[in-house]
Amino acid sequence: MKTIAVSTKINGDAVDFVCAPDESLLDVLRNRLGMTGTKEGCGTGDCGACSVTLNGRLVCSCLVLGAEAEGAEVGTVEGMAEGGTLTVLQQAFIDHAALQCGICTPGILVAAKALLDQNPDPTDEELRFWLAGNLCRCTGYDKIIRAVQSAAAQMRSA
């Protein structure tokens, strides 16, 4: 199959790759670029484990073609912490025990950050509906909601 050459930015770094026309951005990230922080839970856009941002918009990378990243800016969990310093949101997930197995955590962090970027003071209900596309089977969501709200409060007062 003919491949497509793509130039994009991932977490601020210029990245060039080639991919098949029908290859998902998720497969490009994981299989071609070795960026396995983004997870595949379903491949059909139902679980949110593969959440990334594309030009600032929250997307399921399993439903985006690699070719669509041409000229775009992609944000993944690997780009959140600066150097060795975790973001307030990442630290809040550890402090509030908001993860158990951790497979949904990268997607939930990316999704929660996307919400807080546009709404720094969400209600619990807004937060629960925003995260309704990110399945977590371990926690029952209680500690995730607490962690995001705690991070939001810290970020507002910073």
Added chain:
Amino acid sequence: MALDNQPKREFKVVGTRPPRPDGVDKVTGRAQYGADVSAPGMLVAKILRSPHAHAEILSIDTSAAEALAGVKAVVTSRDFGAVGDTIIDIGEDSSPLADIRDNCLARGKVLYDGHAVAAVAAVSAEVAKAALKLIKVDYRVLPHVTDVDAAMKPGAPVVLSGRVEETVQRGKSENVTHYCEFGHGDLESGFAAADLVVERSFTTAATHQGYIEPHACLASMTADGKADLWCCTQGQYNVRSVCAEILGMEASQLRVTASEIGGGFGGKTSIFIEPVALALSRKAGRPVKLVMTRDEVFKATGPTVSTSMDVKIGMTKDGRITAASSHLRYSGGAFPNATVDMGAQAAFAAYDLKAVRTFGWNALTNRPKESAYRAPGAPQAIYAVESVIDELCQKLNLDPLEVRLKNAAKKGTRSSYGPTFDDIGLIATLEAAKAHPHLKAPLGPNQGRGISAGFWFNFGGNTCVTLNINTDGTVSVTEGNPDIGGSRASIGMMAAEELGVPFEKVRTIVADTASLGHNDITDGSRVTFAVGLATIKAARDAIQKMCRRAAAIWGIDEEAVEWVDGAARPSGPNAGQFPPLTLAEIAAVSFQTGGPIAGHHEFNADGAGVSFGVHIADVEVDPDTGATKVLRYTVFQDAGKAVHPDYVEGQMQGGAVQGIGWALNEEYIYGADGRLQNAGFLDYRIPVASDLPMIDAVILEIPNPGHPYGVRGVGETGIVPPLAALSNAVSRAAGVRLNRLPMSPPRVLEAILSKG
């Protein structure tokens, strides 16, 4: 090992909430799960699955697939060896090895929609997929059965022949493979003494564990028969045993490393793809990665038993249960299993009963082979029992919590399944629920409150731990159970507690099968209890050695040294006057005092201590749509001693929400063609954040007499009470008793409309 209760122990580390050691890896995307590793020269594998619910395989022609450019190996059941009659013990379940093998790749017949038939390893996923289309399988389609009651009737299509155990009564279908009976006392006179007897029938749908990480592995076998296997599993030693037998290898030649695990809940105690990947790697001579799709996960892994149950309970006007019986019909899919034993034993475990009897049957159906799911077998039976108790309470105008208190099992109760209980926390848990403000909160129109008790046995099992004292005064704990709920933290905390060092000085790792002796699967809520106990004993072993080194340095008797707060000290004024030697000081000079210092312990842990929980659920039912909204939810559970309370709460909350999903939405739906209709997260709907309120978790600590800190397992009990708590709440809100799970909106609406 007995509880250290003289004097009452003051904990320094246990009971605190340090950050989890795997936290940073998991919030930065660095943690490596099953599908996250690669190997040089790696091939990609795909599996061909049956489109039929039941069919004879007349022939499989793989020649065209093998001839496709880029295909490096094709395997079928012919590539697996003979395994004899070996029974593999998988913790909560045991299974003939031949069944596991034939579930990995069908032999002779396909037994359910999605049953694996052949597999391909190729240079890319695209080539592997193309090759699957070139495999020609000739099927003779057979009649199928997916419903448990239909499968038990004489004349039902027979899933597997010759598997009926001797204890099963005659006159039933050959699908009925297993029978069990538990209980004591005189049922007849018990029911005669009741003021009211209620008998009801219930069904529950099969549900899936729903872990977000699909099964994945990377297998690499070399020409000399050595192999390495990386996989997401709840038990790497079990994977080794099963794969080595199926592939005809010696266990020592197969090293299995457990990846970080993306959820299991029992579903990753089973083996589906690892022998296939190893067989492909052996044939291709290259590493092979095999990752399931979500569709495959639903069709061919997991689910719980589906059930049909009858429960009969007699009660006096003042709320005393006089007799109780149940008939449980479980189906664990296409292969024999005995999960109904656990349902039958758990059904009435919460109650102190004079007359109780439970009868259980397992029936084969054309569904995937059942896997354990959090307290396997218990939620269903207890749902039926707790529903009937609630109906009795309603009809006799009794408080459902007081009735449970009145009948609760306690120390000295002869349990409904045989053993006499030691110290148990049920009454304390019920009292905590009674005192909680939730129970007194007002309810509005169309709202209802349900309560349920729940129970799980908890397991111990084979366990092996090594604890190394490093020369810089830090500690490395090597254990062999995949960390599924924060066990690296809890094990490290118990090591720190026992040694008297800060938690930050301890690092706990999960060993591969070549680096430590056998450990049973992470199941039965056993790890914090059994591995924790082995860690404490390994620490005491290391302490004894450090005391010996200190005695040698001081030139006094070993018996004259004691270990207090992380340091060796002379045990009294007669022992001599020496300043304490800390762990770090002893470790620093260990090479001069006899060499490295390590503690070790291996055993088959006993004394796990049963666990009880009580849940309160408030719901609102929309009378126009039948939709249920969970308004408030509180979990009370006995943890014995909560080592890391955050993770105990996490188990309680996670289990409760899985149970809420089971009660309200989740089900395997089969069409008339015997094919699964909803093999994806869109149509198999697990709870999402917007479905739920906060889940309040109240931890009770009634020490387990079988553990020095009093620890009980907490992982499983939490999924047991939600089914009946929700059903009782919905029944009270809707004004009509519900008796089928899930209580999806159409079913609730039908029940509302049928009451007239």
